[in-house]
Amino acid sequence: MSDERGGEVPPGPAHQAEPELVLRLAVVLLVAASGAVETISFTALDHVFAGVMTSNLALLGMAAGRGQDTGVTAAVLALVGFGVGAAVVAWPTRRSTGVVAHWSARVMLCLVGEAVLLAAIAGVWAAVGGAPAGTTRHVLQFGAALAMGVQAAAMVAAGRAAAPTTYLTGTLATYIVKGLGTTRSRRWVPARLGALVAGAAACMALLRAAPAWAAVLPVALVVCAIVMACLPLVRLRPGGVRPTA
Structure with a gap:
């Protein structure tokens, strides 16, 4: 599929198969989550x-x-949170080898950790009625960036079985420059771009209708x-059917 910069990764001799449809759909869902x-x-x-x-x-x-201290604080919290999230994932996945047919167990565990973190954020968000202030606002900002750092690094660790989900500027540029729909992976670029818009739109609608x-x-x-x-992964268990391209 694509690398973290949005460029195409040439197939290696040991991994000729394309990622499964379910993995492409999972990436689209993660993009929608990042938009939200x-x-x-x-x-x-x-x-x-x-x-x-x-x-x-x-x-x-x-x-x-x-000279806006508040703006500096917010940007630093986001930068540090994202960096910490990416670093936390980099440590357990540093020796992982990307497999085209599925995501590794370590990548999956990192995504589970992201879901738990987002659930904690949602709980705090609901408790304050969708209107955090002061320290709570800063903590939630750090937590949101931490979650996105985890997700971004997990997709890098997944290799050719995944694609960028938090930053799609490089993906869009590559899609325009190298041709529209010329490979199977590039045909999914519009779906990812659309998912980003859809996730953001749905969340904005919720913020207006039911902010909590x-x-x-x-x-x-x-x-x-x-x-x-x-x-x-279920089909890779003993006695299961191995994934096809």
């Missing part, structure tokens, strides 16, 4: 992004230039993605 988290982060927390660190670096520079429950959406999407990604 970004909506909460930018519109209802500290006006920074939970998973797009390039933008946060620019926001940090602008806040510093204007808006943070439940990304939890549900990540859980659905995990369930979807488990299907190839």
